[in-house]
Amino acid sequence: MTDPENGNGPARQSGPVVVRRGIPEGVEVRVAELYWDAFGRKLGPALDPPDSAREFIARHLHHDRGVTALLDGEVVGVAGYRLGERALTGGGARDVLATYGAVRGLPRLALLALFSRTPAAHELVMDGIAVNPAHRGHGIGSLLLKEIVALAADHGCRRVRLDVIDINPRARALYERHGFSAARTERTPYLRGLMGFSAVTTMYRPVTAAAENGEPR
Template structure:
């Protein structure tokens, strides 16, 4: 297995499918239908915001991160307007704003880790977390931060096994019906030195 920053254009569809499989439930409410959501996310993917795991020249996992205020999928107004009408772009911007995070000084904020369902249990998530910690050190960050939804205990257990500690918790309240999860835990890993 290899992990590198970015993907080649020929991998965009595979990366988009993997990302949508993992996060589509959260992103779907921002769009009029699933096909539109998939199309917009596929077009909005930022290769320079991803660590990509490959086995046998096939994408098997990705780990996104924020940089300069943008994560894996650039769903800002200009990008949304490239694909959507004004009302549809307004809807997407409003609905998805609840999910957005931003980068912070001295912290590498992750924007989703996902592993191909058929490749789970092979250490790919672990390798992506290690690559994220290496990237944090490379850019001079002392901490890696991520959020995990409360309905994903397997992911939370993985993060805890690798030294991530809980630093916060949030709840969506009535919006949980829209997004499909009740709350999330923010976790951090110190990576100094």
């Protein structure tokens, strides 16, 4: 059984893959690599070059704001979430400026602010999910999503929110299969050249007592 307070312990298992709450100590760089591989296009303009970006993400991870999928002890997937002010990826303005310097840091801060999403009351925001490309399509993303929903229920949240970009219809289809519905779409044509997408859709999934086991409704 998982302890929702400290987030330790195996939570969900399918075959040899174990999904657990929290990011284990020592795998920060691997988690940062997975995040960077999945979201480098989106985060690149803010955190490039890649080496600095991965190092920045690894150094500022909040271990209690992630769910990890492990195969033989190796991290093959991760989902990050925001509860209150705290998210998986940390690092405030001071850290960005210390890493990149004032001249390069300030425009980065402006870009990162675009992605900052503060949850409403009784809401958990899932702000990133990534599975190692070699292990995609085997249900690991689904296990991570179920654990995120179960975690939201354990924290008394009434819904989970996420954003999906217009160039990722397969991820959107996955979310719909897990009970998420699109609520609104924000057009972002000004980001197309820089980040490759031109619209962001916000999706919600209600969390009920029945969802405590992570079952899709």
